[in-house]
């Protein structure tokens with residue numbers, strides 16, 4: 156009995172250690188390279204694992220000479236908005252889906268989940284067009300109904316609205332702030348609550364909104380925090396859409412800024428140590444967030460009441 | 462008018478499946494009524510319709526003479542105790558009890574006074590600041606009751622409130638509920654599938670079967686004058702023996718000719734007799750003992766009649782009856798119930 160347990164423990168430990176090495180080695184390499192100077196790096200003729208003495212210099216260069224600090228601020232704003240919008244919409248949508256009897260709720264839920272299969276990468280061109288002029292659907296509708304033609308006849312000008320959200324935080328955050336995965340997570344959580352809870356609230360005289368605010372919201376603190384952090388990091392690391400939507404350097408999130416560091420000058424060996432230092436700089440906040448909140452994340456994604 | 466409740470041809474169907482079928486009944490002011498029936502017969506649905514948690518498909522519900530079938534729960538003056546208590550897990554006991562008052566906008570001081578009073582009635586005074594998760598099952602039950610009575614409702618509704626408690630606690634809680642009802646005086650409806658709870662607590666019992674009332678009467682009548690074979694077979698443990706017999710105007714005989722009892726009935730009929738009303742140790746009938754359980758106070762016997770039917774007998778005799786004997790017994794004429802074979806309704810008056 157005891158021997159078997161020991162054996163299992165030893166095997167488990169070995170597997171865990173192997174896993175940790177596998178996960179940590181890229182980070183270790185990044186950290187080691189970030190300590191080297193450009194000259195060391197070029198002299199070594201590639202990535203070498205000898206620690207250098209230039210970590211502080213490299214970080215200082217990133218912090219003082221590049222636009223990354225400003226872009227980290229953009230990242231914070233974008234990631235927070237993305238995450239907050241995701242959580243708020245998913246929460247209210249799930250509330251409607253779970254607590255209101257509707258013949259279509261199963262279908263609506265299925266459709267919501269189906270949007271997982273429509274990643275933004277697939278519709279990036281359309282999304283760009285819409286964000287470039289948010290009034291586009293309105294214009295299209297005006298044209299379609301013949302209203303535009305009518306107004307051109309009467310007033311001389313056809314109504315055509317322009318509202319460009321490119322290179323604004325809203326334009327960058329909103330298109331990536333949909334999350335059917337959260338709907339799924341919240342739904343599982345809501346279904347794990349006592350079935351009679353909304354009925355008890357109804358008997359106590361609380362309407363749906365009161366129930367949402369007084370009962371459901373406080374009870375959902377754990378899954379809300381977990382998904383918020385989750386999507387915050389998702390927003391932080393999103394790359395393709397911000398790259399497309401943000402044209403000015405200040406509006407770009409840090410991840411996009413980081414990739415620009417690599418391609419600063421052509422015909423030159425990339426400044427890999429500086430790049431690694433930048434990567435450390437950019438990932439500092441998410442890593443701290445995960446380190447501080449990891450117990451809550453695990454608890455919240457457990458999908459149960461406690 | 463008081464706090465009477467009237468159900469007038471109330472029906473409920475879920476997706477075309479009828480659960481409550483044109484049910485009419487009246488509950489008197491201050492009455493304690495139990496709705497009893499097998500699980501799935503529509504008891505909770507009935508209660509939810511009175512509470513306003515479920516809409517009626519047809520019919521009217523009147524509370525205190527006013528039609529309420531289209532009103533939301535909060536306008537009906539009902540409070541409810543749920544089977545799994547449905548306490549708010551994130552609120553202290555105090556806030557659980559006082560939530561309805563808070564929603565209703567009762568001022569803080571007044572609220573506090575009523576919370577303390579309700580907690581005192583259910584003897585929860587020391588636990589006001591605890592969370593429900595730090596309470597035992599019985600204590601949670603008390604919180605649920607306090608939450609219901611704190612609003613001084615006209616009508617108290619209980620949906621199987623004791624079924625999650627262990628047997629000993631259930632007995633104590635039964636007594637307390639009875640006292641509580643006398644003290645509060647609200648018209649109370651208590652849903653249960655446990656006949657002992659229904660029989661001991663209620664002034665009257667509504668026995669439901671498949672969405673219809675089988676009998677709505679006092680516990681005494683339910684036991685002594687069951688209206689249908691369903692009631693006869695549901696009430697009592699073990700339930701009434703039922704057997705098909707033929708009456709010739711003087712006697713009731715089994716198909717094989719065995720005379721069971723003397724009665725003036727003519728024609729086929731279902732004879733019912735309670736196991737504990739069969740006189741043993743003497744009499745004209747004999748049967749073979751198949752199985753016996755000695756319970757101290759009495760013996761529970763399973764015997765086979767000459768015609769092959771098996772019946773239950775509860776005999777006060779214990780060890781006097783030999784191991785596997787022929788038993789002599791008798792059906793006393795005044796303990797016989799007769800039911801129509803087709804409808805199952807009571808045939809004797």
Ligand SMILES: Nc1ncnc2c1ncn2[C@@H]1O[C@H](COP(=O)(O)OP(=O)(O)O)[C@@H](O)[C@H]1O
Pocket residue numbers: 475476480498499500501502503504505506507
């Ligand atoms: N919301 C619902 N939708 C569909 N069927 C339901 C619903 N609620 C109850 N039923 C059905 O109605 C019948 C009676 O249910 P219920 O009133 O809960 O029974 P009881 O409380 O007597 O056990 C059951 O067959 C149940 O399946």
Ligand SMILES: [Mg+2]
Pocket residue numbers: 504505506621
């Ligand atoms: Mg029920």
